[in-house]
Amino acid sequence: MIIESILFLNVCINKSEKSLTITFIAATQGSSIVSSSAKVDFLKLQNGSDIRGVAVGGVEGEPVNLTEPVTEAIASAFAAWLLNKKKADGWRRLRISVGHDSRISAHKLQDAVTLGITTAGHDVLQFGLASTPAMFNSTLTEDEINHCPVDGAIMITASHLPYNRNGLKFFTSAGGLNKADIKDILERASGIYEDSSHGGTQELEQASKGEVSNVDYMSIYASDLVKAVRKSAGNKEKPLEGLHIVVDAGNGAGGFFVDKVLKPLGAITTGSQFLEPDGMFPNHIPNPEDKTAMKAITQAVVDNKADLGIIFDTDVDRSAAVDSSGRELNRNRLIALMSAIVLEEHPGTTIVTDSVTSDGLTTFIENKLVAHLFYDKGGKHHRFKRGYKNVIDEAIHLNTIGKESHLAMETSGHGALKENHWLDDGAYLMVKLLNKLAAARILNPNVGSKVLTDLVEGLEEASVTVEIRLKIDQNHADLKGGGLYVFVLSVQKNRGALFRKFSYNFVDVISLYRSFRDYGEAVLKHLENAISKDEHLCKAPKNYEGVRVSGYGGWFLLRLSLHDPVLPLNIEAPSKDDAIKLGLAVLTAVSEFPALDITALNKFLQQ
Numbered sequence: 010m011i012i013e014s015i016l017f018l019n020v021c022i023n024k025s026e027k028s029l030t031i032t033f034i035a036a037t038q039g040s041s042i043v044s045s046s047a048k049v050d051f052l053k054l055q056n057g058s059d060i061r062g063v064a065v066g067g068v069e070g071e072p073v074n075l076t077e078p079v080t081e082a083i084a085s086a087f088a089a090w091l092l093n094k095k096k097a098d099g100w101r102r103l104r105i106s107v108g109h110d111s112r113i114s115a116h117k118l119q120d121a122v123t124l125g126i127t128t129a130g131h132d133v134l135q136f137g138l139a140s141t142p143a144m145f146n147s148t149l150t151e152d153e154i155n156h157c158p159v160d161g162a163i164m165i166t167a168s169h170l171p172y173n174r175n176g177l178k179f180f181t182s183a184g185g186l187n188k189a190d191i192k193d194i195l196e197r198a199s200g201i202y203e204d205s206s207h208g209g210t211q212e213l214e215q216a217s218k219g220e221v222s223n224v225d226y227m228s229i230y231a232s233d234l235v236k237a238v239r240k241s242a243g244n245k246e247k248p249l250e251g252l253h254i255v256v257d258a259g260n261g262a263g264g265f266f267v268d269k270v271l272k273p274l275g276a277i278t279t280g281s282q283f284l285e286p287d288g289m290f291p292n293h294i295p296n297p298e299d300k301t302a303m304k305a306i307t308q309a310v311v312d313n314k315a316d317l318g319i320i321f322d323t324d325v326d327r328s329a330a331v332d333s334s335g336r337e338l339n340r341n342r343l344i345a346l347m348s349a350i351v352l353e354e355h356p357g358t359t360i361v362t363d364s365v366t367s368d369g370l371t372t373f374i375e376n377k378l379v380a381h382l383f384y385d386k387g388g389k390h391h392r393f394k395r396g397y398k399n400v401i402d403e404a405i406h407l408n409t410i411g412k413e414s415h416l417a418m419e420t421s422g423h424g425a426l427k428e429n430h431w432l433d434d435g436a437y438l439m440v441k442l443l444n445k446l447a448a449a450r451i452l453n454p455n456v457g458s459k460v461l462t463d464l465v466e467g468l469e470e471a472s473v474t475v476e477i478r479l480k481i482d483q484n485h486a487d488l489k490g491g492g493l494y495v496f497v498l499s500v501q502k503n504r505g506a507l508f509r510k511f512s513y514n515f516v517d518v519i520s521l522y523r524s525f526r527d528y529g530e531a532v533l534k535h536l537e538n539a540i541s542k543d544e545h546l547c548k549a550p551k552n553y554e555g556v557r558v559s560g561y562g563g564w565f566l567l568r569l570s571l572h573d574p575v576l577p578l579n580i581e582a583p584s585k586d587d588a589i590k591l592g593l594a595v596l597t598a599v600s601e602f603p604a605l606d607i608t609a610l611n612k613f614l615q616q
């Protein structure tokens with residue numbers, strides 16, 4: 010990279026404060042980041058513990074960066090990483106399973122992944138349309154005929170993101186890879202890509218050594234789910250007989266749940282919708298956090314007079330339910346429901362959740378289960394950070410330090426149980442609900458989803474719940490120029506001809522931020538200071554992310570997004586008036602930051 014130094018002189022006169030600031034700025038700019046056509050910035054494809062990119066062209070401003078050669082290099086890099094991980098004495102042939110969701114780029118990326126692995130000499134098991142949790146499961150399943158367990162698994166998915174995106178998730182028998190592993194793989198991939206002189210595909214194909222086989226793994230995975238429900242009902246063959254359950258797969262990969270899970274258990278599934286895979290997602294975004302998606306499954310339950318509704322995201326690592334009255338069982342309610350089930354099995358256990366969970370959920374887990382459902386012991390609510398991997402890793406960590414935890418769950422619908430290898434599996438969460446229903450129907454065959462609704466009866470819910478996302482403008486002068494070196498010349502009163510006419514004190518305060526993260530942190534620090542001076546507000550005594558504050562009968566949390574230049578603001582309050590008071594407290598503090606777009610907050614306050 011060629012570095013160019015540019016020197017700016019910035020003179021800023023503030024008459025009201027009687028100050029003059031003279032600033033020399035030497036900026037480093039990457040004026041030529043090598044030839045863009047030849048270079049691929051692999052690290053840009055990292056999205057936390059996943060890889061995400063654009064795989065389909067045609068959307069303005071979103072050039073394709075997850076091309077077939079790039080994907081092939083990443084798959085080869087994963088095989089190399091895995092080989093290293095297995096601490097094999099030199100080279101050994103690995104077995105890697107590959108699955109995908111319903112995206113329109115799925116097949117071309119599957120071919121690229123397969124090529125990348127086989128050219129490195131390893132075998133591929135193609136599962137076709139699959140769920141993310143099933144891919145992890147294939148690293149654990151003991152089934153010699155179907156070549157399982159595999160050494161590693163790759164899922165091709167971009168969850169609920171638009172049709173043009175795609176991505177990769179990786180698993181070993183220890184679970185999903187973490188951020189550092191992904192970085193390692195991307196660095197290896199960059200080297201592999203360079204070496205292969207960009208597109209020696211044919212050459213590589215000829216050198217291909219590994220074998221490819223097709224396995225109907227989803228049938229194996231689903232039969233384990235069926236077995237779990239049967240077991241909870243005393244091994245009854247059809248424990249859900251007579252129960253009407255509708256499924257909304259949002260045209261993702263979750264359609265298997267109808268034919269391979271619910272029907273064998275005896276459930277009626279008419280009215281289930283969007284089960285056919287369609288990577289253009291023509292009906293709604295497959296996302297249980299999305300209002301339109303929840304409306305669609307609720308309508309299906311009501312229209313079909315069903316006992317229960319189930320909705321999955323595209324790759325089935327997230328889910329939510331709807332009871333027979335059309336009441337949504339998602340977000341805090343689903344965590345409460347899962348907590349009630351898990352705490353019945355493990356009294357006193359710690360439930361780890363993300364940071365945007367409600368105060369009502371804490372009271373429910375710690376007190377209401379004892380008061381309402383007469384549990385001997387309540388649980389402990391450990392409200393941690395946002396991000397499913399953060400939540401799961403924290404639960405695993407707690408167990409290693411002697412604090413028992415059996416459930417890690419996010420409001421997004423990601424939920425992982427210790428009994429299920431800490432895997433976030435939307436289908437397994439729904440199986441836990443079905444277990445409860447199946448067990449209850451042994452005692453009373455007429456019982457329906459009320460069994461579940463009754464479990465969350467004591468959960469207090471705020472009347473107003475909003476999430477407002479405040480964007481940080483990365484092109485704003487306060488952030489522009491990345492990597493700025495600042496020299497301040499403090500000029501004394503009346504010194505030098507140039508400044509003679511200003512007889513003011515000169516102040517050398519400069520606000521420059523190297524990244525949107527720095528800027529966001531500065532906003533949070535400022536808010537924290539402002540809050541400490543407000544008698545109506547009280548900072549949460551224990552908090553792991555952003556600034557969480559109680560007041561006016563509710564709370565708010567302002568934090569930095571995990572991935573985007575955004576500060577998401579969550580507010581929960583007993584009334585709109587109270588929510589506005591909380592919102593105003595935030596607005597007053599953050600309006601001093603011109604690169605923060607507060608339009609969405611203003612809109613909420615003026616509604």
Ligand SMILES: O=P(O)(O)OC[C@H]1O[C@H](O)[C@H](O)[C@@H](O)[C@@H]1O
Nearest residue numbers: 395396397421570571572573577
């Ligand atoms: O920080 P945010 O922008 O709100 O995003 C947070 C979300 O990011 C991803 O989608 C993760 O998969 C989720 O587990 C997480 O909750």
